[in-house]
Amino acid sequence: MHAEVILRQDVQNVTIGAGELIDHVKTRLGTYKAPKTIKFVEELPLSPVGKVLRRKVKEPYWAGRDRRV
Secondary structure, eight states: OEEEEOOOSSSOSOOOOHHHHHHHHHHHHOGGGSOSEEEEOSOOOBOTTSOBOHHHHHHHHHTTOSOOO
8 A cells, every 4th residue: 555645834843754654554543554655745636626636646656557456
C-alpha cells in the first residue's frame, strides 16, 4: 500500500520522516493497514466538489503498463 501525504502548513518547525509516519500509523491502525511507502506532495488533484481524484493520483504509477488494477 502507498500513501501520498500533504503536510499541514499551519504547523511551524515540525519535520517528520516517512518511517516515523509509517510507525505512527502502525500503532494507531495496525500493521496490515499501514502504508509501505509514503510520498510527500504539495497538493492532490481535486474535483470541483473537493474530492480527491484518486484516478489521477494513480496515473503516474501505472504509466507504461497495459493493464491497470
